[in-house]
Amino acid sequence: MSWFEHNFWTLVLAVASVFGSVIALLHLLLRHHDYRSAAFWTALVVFTPLIGPLLYLFLGINILRRSGRRYRSGMNEPWRDPVPEHPLPVTDTESCAMQEHQQLARTLDRISRFSHTLGNHFDILHNGDEAMPRMLEAIRDAKQSISLASYIFEATGIGAEFVTELSKAVKRGVQVRVMVDDAGTRYSWPPVVEALTQAGVTARRFMPNHLILRLITMNLRNHRKILVVDGRKAFTGGMNIREGNMVARSPAHPVHDLHFEVTGPCVAQIQRVFAEDWAFCTGEGLEGPLWFPKLAATGSTTAIGIVDGPDEDLEVMPAAFFAALNAAREEVKIITPYFLPNGVLMAALRLCAIRGVKVSILTPAENNIPFVGWAARTLYPDLLAVGCRIYESPPPFDHSKLFIIDGVWSFVGSTNWDPRSLRLNFEFNLACHDAELCQRLAEEMDAKLASSREITREVLENTPVGQRLRNGFARLFIPAL
Structure with missing residues (x-):
């Protein structure tokens, strides 16, 4: 056996390592604008050949940003509220502090794709013990439509109760759409999307890529938690649908959390975010009074939706x-x-x-x-x-x-x-x-x-x-x- 044959795979790995490192470094120099992050990845690529470029391929931030844009490329420009000529004042007080608050309102009006809405009401819900029963009650009372998005949605425990009530809503003639992040479905077994589909509920995974594609885009996760019922009542916050949130049931891994029940004009903005994501995943547009009814004031809170993601809403x-x-x-x-x-x-x-x-x-x-x-x-x-x-x-x-x-x-x-x-x-x-x-x-x-x-x-x-x-x-x- 010749020296070349004996060392063939060593040479292949060496060439792949050098080639991968060069490509990664070129990408870092041309595309990576966060200098601290770029320094971290440069050191990793240089000092850990082969492994560093692979990690950068799977976790590189700028690759993810382009992937997010490419994934949305089939959509039209995302819906935007027109920016008013005169930003909504939040107070008439002339104190320095109040002027800062008014300036913040003006800034958020320009940062966000939405505008400020008046007359909203927020209820604070503690843990799943308060939030989940209220959400299930809203689903039971639904007459026209239900939109539900969650990062983690377990098919067992409290999640099974959601599957049951969503299925009953479909049988009542309610239009139901459920979206669960693909990575989030892997936190429990069996996957909830399959359980929902078998129960007659229209459900989709967010970015359901597989194998190498899933590795490359595994950090593109839909972390939003949204439930909108009849376009009039919404629930949002940081709470996933999982048994651990049901603290009173003494789960194996209890989790404290806060969630919010929202009514008023800002519910349309919450619904719009879901509708964009749903069109993003399925191509189906959710429009009209079934999803976006006229909304009246229900409280005294001014609210504006802030949308963020690794695409046109980056940072x-x-x-x-x-x-x-x-x-x-x-x-x-x-x-x-x-x-x-x-x-x-x-x-x-x-x-x-x-x-x-x-x-x-x-x-x-x-x-x-x-x-x-x-x-x-x-x-x-x-x-x-x-x-x-x-x-x-x-x-x-x-x-x-x-x-x-x-x-x-x-x-x-x-x-x-x-x-x-x-x-x-x-x-x-x-x-x-x-x-x-x-x-x-x-x-x-x-x-x-x-x-x-x-x-x-x-x-x-x-x-x-x-x-x-x-x-x-x-x-x-x-x-x-």
């Missing part, structure tokens, strides 16, 4: 968060299960504290993704140094998401403060202007803080060296988390 949510932090003059309150903000939002949080704004952040002490929790702790020192206060909530794991500014503005929805939510996932939040709603949300956070532990610089300094090394290692992978 809309972090821009909205940055604008809100920039407008803050008194207090910022954040609850998030995953706290890995990008450099811009980290700087904005620090500047808030430097300006004298009270910044409070609550995140779980024991994360359901430990690697994320370890990396998050390495970000604490920079925030604590300027006066931000950070708390960790005890188990069970808290999946709630809240963002409150000056006791007037609040963001509720599906977005986490991590790279996946802020750049990769398809997300949806509602930005709300209502002091009374903010007061109720602040009370929710205060109740959680009462049982939480404040993390100080002394606590971090007393962390064992082994844990600090572990956390530092996890920090290296923040761009890919």
Whole structure:
């Protein structure tokens, strides 16, 4: 056997490694605009031949962005509210703080594809114990249409009850459309889409690619949670349809969460987001009074939908968060299960504290993704140094998401403060202007803080060296988390 034959596969791997590294580096230089992330991927490609380029292929952010655009290429321009000539004022008060709030309203009106809506009402629902029965009741009362989108939708436990009620709705003549993220269906067995289809419900997976295509686009996830009944009542927030949310049933892995029942004109925006995603996946348009009836005011909350995703809506949510932090003059309150903000939002949080704004952040002490929790702790020192206060909530794991500014503005929805939510996932939040709603949300956070532990610089300094090394290692992978 010749030397060439003996070393054939070694040469093939070497050539593939060099070729893959060159292609990956060219792509990084030409397409990757986030310099911190680009530096991470460059180091990985250079120092881990073959493995680095493969990881970049599967997890590379810019590839995902182009994939998202390509996947939507068959659609027309997504629906947009016309931007009004005179942005909606949120107050007539001339104080400096109120002027900042009005400027934030104007900014959000331009960042978002939607415009502010008046006269909405929000009910806060705690855990699945409150949210799921209300959602099931709404499905039972449906007369015309049901739109349901979820990242995770289990076919067993509480999920089985949803399958049953959705099937009954179809038999009553209600038009039902259900969409579940393809990656989310893999969290449980059997897959719920098959169970829904067998029950007569029209259901689809979001981006149901397979094998290599699924690996390349596995981070393009629809993380939105939307239920709209008859186009008049909506449920949204961060809660998946899974047994773990039913805390009173003592599940094996309980999860605390908050969800919201919404009525009023902004329900049309929530429905529109679902309709876009449904057309995106199936080509079917959902239009007319069956899905979009005329809506009257039901409350006093001003709300605007913020749509975010790795396509034409890329980084809309972090821009909205940055604008809100920039407008803050008194207090910022954040609850998030995953706290890995990008450099811009980290700087904005620090500047808030430097300006004298009270910044409070609550995140779980024991994360359901430990690697994320370890990396998050390495970000604490920079925030604590300027006066931000950070708390960790005890188990069970808290999946709630809240963002409150000056006791007037609040963001509720599906977005986490991590790279996946802020750049990769398809997300949806509602930005709300209502002091009374903010007061109720602040009370929710205060109740959680009462049982939480404040993390100080002394606590971090007393962390064992082994844990600090572990956390530092996890920090290296923040761009890919």
